[in-house]
Amino acid sequence: MMENEDPILSPLNEDQLKAVRWERGPLLVLAGAGSGKTRTIAHRIAYLIRHKAVLPRWIMALTFTNKAAEEMRSRVRNLLGVEDAPQWMGTFHSICLRFLRRFSERVGYRSDFVIFDDEDQEKLVKRTLDDMNLSKESVYRCVNMISGLKNDGFLTVPEERQVQDEQFAKVFERYQRTLKEANAMDFGDLLCLAVKLLKENKDVREGLQSQFEHILVDEFQDTNLVQYELLKLLVGPQRNLFVVGDDDQSIYSWRGARVENMLEFREDFPDAGVVVLRNNYRSTAPILRSATKVISRNSRRHPKDLVATREQGVPVFLFEANDEREEAWFVAMQALSWQAQKKPLSQMAVFYRTHAQSRVIEEALRANRIPYRVVGGIRFFQRKEIKDVLAYLRLAVNPLDELSLERIIDVPPRGIGAKTLAKARKLKESSGEALLQCLAQVADKESPSVKKAVKGFIEMIMDIAEMAREKDVFEVMEEVLRRTGYIEFLQRDQSAQAMERVGNVNELVLSAKEFVEAQGRGGGDVTVASYLDKVSLMEPRDAGEAKDADAVNLMTVHQAKGLEFDLVVVCGVEEELFPHANAGTMREVEEERRLLYVAMTRAKDYLFLSWARRRAKRWGYQFTRLSRFLADLPVNDVQKIDVGRASFDRSSFFVRPRR
Secondary structure, X not given: OOHHHOOOOOOOOHHHHHHXXXXXXXXXXXXXXXXXXHHHHHHHHHHHHHOOOOOHHHEEEEEOOHHHHHHHHHHHHHHHOOOOOOOEEEEHHHHHHHHHHHOHHHHOOOOOOEEEOHHHHXXXXXXXXXXXXXXXXXXXXXXXXXXXXXHOOOOOOOHHHHHHOHHHHHHHHHHHHHHHHOOEEEHHHHHHHHHHHHHHOHHHHHHHHHHOOXXXXXXXXXXXXXXXXXXXXXXXXXXXXXXXXXXXXXXXXHHOOOOHHHHOHHHHOOOOEEEEEOEEEEEEHHHHHHHHHHHOOOOOOOOOOOEEEEOOOOOEEEEEEOOHHHHHHHHHHHHHHHHHOOOOHHHEEEEEOOHHXXXXXXXXXXXXXXXXXXXXXXXXXXXXXXXXXXXXXHHHHOOOOHHHHHHHXXXXXXXXOHHHHHHHHHHXXXXXXXXXXXXXXXXXXXXXXXXXXXXXXXXXXHHHHHHHOOOOHHHHHHHHHHHHOHHHHHHOOOOHHHHHHHXXXXXXXXXXXXXXXXXXXXXXXXXXXXXXXXXXXXXXOOOOOOOOOOOEEEEEHHHHOOOOEEEEEEOOOEOEEOOEOOOOOHHHXXXXXXXXXXXXXXXXXXXXXXXXXXXXXXXXXXXXOEOHHHOOOOHHHEEEEEOOOEEXXXXXXXXXXXX
């Protein structure tokens, strides 16, 4: 068959062909954004099977998601025209699970061991802390520390960490012991125990090395230490390791991903070849040139000279708003204009750096009855921490609200357990009195500490209820947070998730403040009850989220990885968000730059970057500056607009400056 008739080779460009036809030894494929990396891996597998007579069972292909594995498997089957595809194609965790099922006794487990998912892990950590009489406030911190150690390949706490945090070392030891006694593993164990299996069992290691003649890895920039160690143990003397990734899209260091794995690959494999996939098939030239300029300032990267195959395109639009409400209004106007063009809303995406930014955007979309979906996340008012604070308000205005009472009776923890609550429920059934009253009666017969906790809780609720009859919702909400110590409760966890939750609660307080200001201007009702009515009307009954409907996509940039849309709006491209205020080191700032690069390269046809001169905070306004990342955008590829000069032409979604 002539090469130009070969369905495996003929669709490929010169760079892709070079990678697919690589003869032997390790190869690093630098796949720029939109360069067809999935196609390249799939065609490489098909090429090995069809042209090099490599049996499918001799090939292992590793991905990071089941969806990616299934897509790769489907592509290979379509190329080969048969159902047969490599049996060893899947995520790192699924492949390790197969190893451990086969050799479980070598790592001290029975073959019927069970896997604890994230929820199971959290419950076990809570139970471990409870058994050790430790505060359950640090659950998420412990979970993150456990995962962090296992990402680095540790099944025990290193000696230096034991000295630094003796208490955590004891928690970790007990957690691991409980897992083992239950014949269970968590996700981290799957990787660590697979590495242990290969390191300590030469026969197993050499057997697997001889079985897998070719190993291919997708999204190599997202690998952590233990995953890279696994790869090095699996690669046999033939060293046929084919890794594909883009160091410019390494944005998951908080999950243990190490961009160094990619940057240092040729140090570990000095004989490795390098192929750069330069052609970008996704974005127009102005978008790609702008994104390339942003990422080029990073010092720790493989340089790439990407070329847009779609040379024509409109400029990147840079929108300067007075504040976040005008920014949200801008987003809504773009959606309306896009809709007026008969374009599918599903091809429009709005990205933000933090979840808290979504609130005003959601409000602007709802106000204009624009359908939207929050991708990979939860609508603002459905988040746990938001519902916790609102439950205090609901209980204050309605002491009969049992669901709210049960939700927050021990949040933050105050020593009122499930048994006390169960007794109160039982008394309610027989007496017909309110649950809150029954709780007070039951507490009189409990221990002094429980009695004191219940009395303090009820007094607090009564005080807040009295305040709610006289003060506005903003003042009441501030008092709830002060009396409960809810913010401090979240902060004690010291995890990245906790800081995100603190930001969300501060955004909730800001929403109450804005509600009072808006209602006050019109002489409206500023009470807690009125605010709760407004929040209730924001639930999914209105124009908001619908999974199957044509809708605008809202998501954080981290959730946008691997996706593409015709139109993208990136919000908050300013200091404190890009880069984030918590990015203190050069390493962290470079990852923030990569994050913006990922956001920009999701756009196919139209890219809007927006920022606000000031952003409302719980304590007042914070004035901002345009992100340093945009300082060097190519002048000819960018059109600046601001709210004072912009008019929105409904016949076209473009923002056109007035002449």
